[in-house]
Structures are given as structure tokens and as C-alpha cells.
Amino acid sequence: MDKIDKQILAILQEDATVAVAEIAEKVNLSSTPCWRRIQKLEEEGYLMRRVALLDPQKLNVGVTVFVSIKTNQHNAAWYAQFSAAVQLIPEVVEFYRMSGHIDYLLRIVVPNIAAYDKVYQKLTQSNALFDVSASFAMEQIKHTTALPLGYIDGSN
Numbered sequence: 001m002d003k004i005d006k007q008i009l010a011i012l013q014e015d016a017t018v019a020v021a022e023i024a025e026k027v028n029l030s031s032t033p034c035w036r037r038i039q040k041l042e043e044e045g046y047l048m049r050r051v052a053l054l055d056p057q058k059l060n061v062g063v064t065v066f067v068s069i070k071t072n073q074h075n076a077a078w079y080a081q082f083s084a085a086v087q088l089i090p091e092v093v094e095f096y097r098m099s100g101h102i103d104y105l106l107r108i109v110v111p112n113i114a115a116y117d118k119v120y121q122k123l124t125q126s127n128a129l130f131d132v133s134a135s136f137a138m139e140q141i142k143h144t145t146a147l148p149l150g151y152i153d154g155s156n
Helices: 001-015 020-026 033-043 076-087 113-126
Strands: 064-070 092-097 104-110 130-135
Touching: 001 020, 001 064, 001 076, 020 033, 064 113, 076 113, 104 113, 113 130
Parallel strands: none
Antiparallel strands: 064 104, 064 130, 092 104
8 A cells, every 4th residue: 555545545535436547647647557556456445335425415314313222132143133123224324333331323314303213113123122312413514434544554
């Protein structure tokens, strides 16, 4: 991973539709070596996939809910059942197992509180949960899908 690879990653994570020729020009390479580097970054797993980011407001899912879940079940069977149930709920866009006093954290997008309540019902019917707490985002202050690239070589 060198400076050029980092530059390519920075360009692609801002806009994956940029043509190889344009990327090559920005990083001072010709198209073929640039394309080879992109292919290598994909093969090595740095580029996981290329997606389009959609506008939640236009899709009528502008309400973001962060849901903290606590359970008193900490076994593989419970986790497998809960994870499978969460995977089936399209409104859940992020799902994390946490350390600390919260066991799981979900980010859910819905049009309104009534729609969240339907998701809540699905969650609570899927598994025995000890505590479910929801926080509604009032304002999105920062949102990016771009990851920091300064830690790639492990020196930071």
C-alpha cells in the first residue's frame, strides 16, 4: 500500500463512478497501471463493493432511530435466532454487538414513529429481550461513508 493506492482509495470512496482515466490523471498514472492497481485493491479486499448512496428523505425514511438492546441471554442459539430475525428487518441498516452495558445497538430508518413501533414489535417478538431503548435522532450533523486512510500502514 503506497501513496498512490491511498489516493485511489480516497477518490473511489468519495465517488465510485469516477472513470479509470480520470483517476489515473489525478494520481499521475496512465490508465492501464491505474486499472491494475484498482483490480489489486479489489482482490486484496480493500474495495469490498461499490454502491449508490440513496437520499433517505426522498425514500420516506428520514427518521433515524438508535436502538439499544440488553439481553440476559448470552448463548449461541439465542444470538443466532436474534441475528437472523434482525437480518430480515429491512429498516435495520446497521447492527452491532457492543461492549459495556448495552449488548446490541441498531440503527433503524423509518418514516415516522408508527413505523418504528412496527419494527419494535418485530424485534420484541423475535427473541426474549431484557431491555429495549430507542433514541430518535433530531438532526444529522455529520454523515460520511468515507473511512480515514491514515491508519493503513499502522504508523498512526
